[in-house]
Amino acid sequence: MRRSPGQAFALAWPPLLFGAVFLLVWETAVRVFDFQPYFLAAPSAIWDAFRANTSLIWEATRVSGMNAFVGLLVGTAIGVAMAFLLARFRLVDDLLSPLAVALNAIPIFVLVAVFNNMYPVTSEVPRRLMVTLVVYFIVLVNVARGLREVGSVYLDLMRSYAASDVTILRKVRVPHAVPYLFTALRIAAPAAVITAFVSEYFGGLQNGLGSRIVSNIALSNNAEAWAYVLGACLLGLAFFLAAVTLERVATPGGLGARERDGA
Amino acid sequence: MSSSALEGANAVEVRGLSKVFNAGRQDAVEALLDTDLMIRPGEFVSLIGPSGCGKSTQLRLIANLTEPTTGTVLVNGKAARAARLDQDYGMAFQQAGLFEWRSVTKNVELPLELKGWDKARRRSRALEMLDLVKLSEFVDHFPWQLSGGMQQRVAIARALAAHPPLLLMDEPFGALDEMTREHMQTELLRICGETSTTVVFVTHSIPEAVFLSTRVVVMSPRPGRITEVVDVDLGPDRGVDTRETEAFFAKVTEVREALRGIQPADVEPDIEQVAEEL
Numbered sequence: 428m429r430r431s432p433g434q435a436f437a438l439a440w441p442p443l444l445f446g447a448v449f450l451l452v453w454e455t456a457v458r459v460f461d462f463q464p465y466f467l468a469a470p471s472a473i474w475d476a477f478r479a480n481t482s483l484i485w486e487a488t489r490v491s492g493m494n495a496f497v498g499l500l501v502g503t504a505i506g507v508a509m510a511f512l513l514a515r516f517r518l519v520d521d522l523l524s525p526l527a528v529a530l531n532a533i534p535i536f537v538l539v540a541v542f543n544n545m546y547p548v549t550s551e552v553p554r555r556l557m558v559t560l561v562v563y564f565i566v567l568v569n570v571a572r573g574l575r576e577v578g579s580v581y582l583d584l585m586r587s588y589a590a591s592d593v594t595i596l597r598k599v600r601v602p603h604a605v606p607y608l609f610t611a612l613r614i615a616a617p618a619a620v621i622t623a624f625v626s627e628y629f630g631g632l633q634n635g636l637g638s639r640i641v642s643n644i645a646l647s648n649n650a651e652a653w654a655y656v657l658g659a660c661l662l663g664l665a666f667f668l669a670a671v672t673l674e675r676v677a678t679p680g681g682l683g684a685r686e687r688d689g690a
Numbered sequence: 691m692s693s694s695a696l697e698g699a700n701a702v703e704v705r706g707l708s709k710v711f712n713a714g715r716q717d718a719v720e721a722l723l724d725t726d727l728m729i730r731p732g733e734f735v736s737l738i739g740p741s742g743c744g745k746s747t748q749l750r751l752i753a754n755l756t757e758p759t760t761g762t763v764l765v766n767g768k769a770a771r772a773a774r775l776d777q778d779y780g781m782a783f784q785q786a787g788l789f790e791w792r793s794v795t796k797n798v799e800l801p802l803e804l805k806g807w808d809k810a811r812r813r814s815r816a817l818e819m820l821d822l823v824k825l826s827e828f829v830d831h832f833p834w835q836l837s838g839g840m841q842q843r844v845a846i847a848r849a850l851a852a853h854p855p856l857l858l859m860d861e862p863f864g865a866l867d868e869m870t871r872e873h874m875q876t877e878l879l880r881i882c883g884e885t886s887t888t889v890v891f892v893t894h895s896i897p898e899a900v901f902l903s904t905r906v907v908v909m910s911p912r913p914g915r916i917t918e919v920v921d922v923d924l925g926p927d928r929g930v931d932t933r934e935t936e937a938f939f940a941k942v943t944e945v946r947e948a949l950r951g952i953q954p955a956d957v958e959p960d961i962e963q964v965a966e967e968l
Contacts, residue, residue, distance in 0.1 A: 580785045583755050
């Protein structure tokens, strides 16, 4: 069932080669056309800046990462809890679902400005609140669908086994919703990082990756700004990989495994 | 009906059964009207007819998956609801309906799990059932790793896992190709013979109904009702050759004659949909 190292290599080399060529062309272009550092920094300069500032970048990554992580955790918890309420009570569903869809259509990032006004300047709460809100909607919509959209044949079967609603929830709806939860997490994990990050542009503490990028650009420290962008990329990637790994561990025979085998 | 003259409880007794969807409204549909049907233990009865003739509705009423408008259903001498709560029947549908997060064995174990059997007992019964449907090599596979015919065999193993005296099947082979289908029919007869299970079987296919059944119940739509019952006396030992005998062709013709002149309903009510709304 597992991919052999050979197969993994066969899959990995084209994007790796493309990345290497891309960096090479970038580096060459900067040198040949003699771009000024404030216009476009060379990959080598960015790498030097990254190594020179590793501890600062790590500190900023830790701050943004923690905001994203806390928001992701709380948002997922509330989203799952709300999804159960929606699936159980039609009235709640009728009341809240249109509202959730409407709210989702607004670029809700801007709410962080409002949250910033509600808390002291040194508080991390507004950003975490913002991440929570973004994650909450993604999780709510997906998990509620997973709990509700169980095929009629399964419900008929369970009724023929004289199963109660609670049993149907436990044996059918919840396991059916698990892949939906992981789909949500795969979207929500990177979204949490992006939100944590963009939220920093709206004021508050200046200790995260987003703030550092803004301040370095303001000082024309282009290579340093790019170095923080690199940190942001790595953070987003780490969150995504964590979500995917969790999915594979948690659903051995389910959708994750099927995608793995290409079945 | 004369078949009720036998001693002991009938496996299924249907008396004056009617089902109206959307009753009292403009779009009311008489899915089933004043139906009587007695099925003795050990019989294999097929319900056949065009779309909208109420054959699936009648099966769902026997299974107590929907409530009748008027009339009564007794299963093993009990009210249909009591029989459902006691899990007196197993059921299989056109879709195999396997739970994709459960292995093949775990799927077969599900009804036993809900009956409160302990782990060792349900495991051994599940393996025994999978042996019966000749899937012993696939016990640890997941449903999506199996072909359509194999999935349907798992569904049959699951329906019979608790050894119910009655098996209700709603076009279980409808989605399979002709070759797999004929193979599954032979297998089903063998399995039901070995477990002496009574079967009520809904189908669109005349040869399928004749091959499997001891009796074929012919139904017509608008309103759904039974128009004729054909006894099929091809004996208990039916195999590949049975389909090529004169007696088989004669019965196929008889059922086809009975179906002739029956028009399908103009508009097929979406029974599933309507049933859920009620």
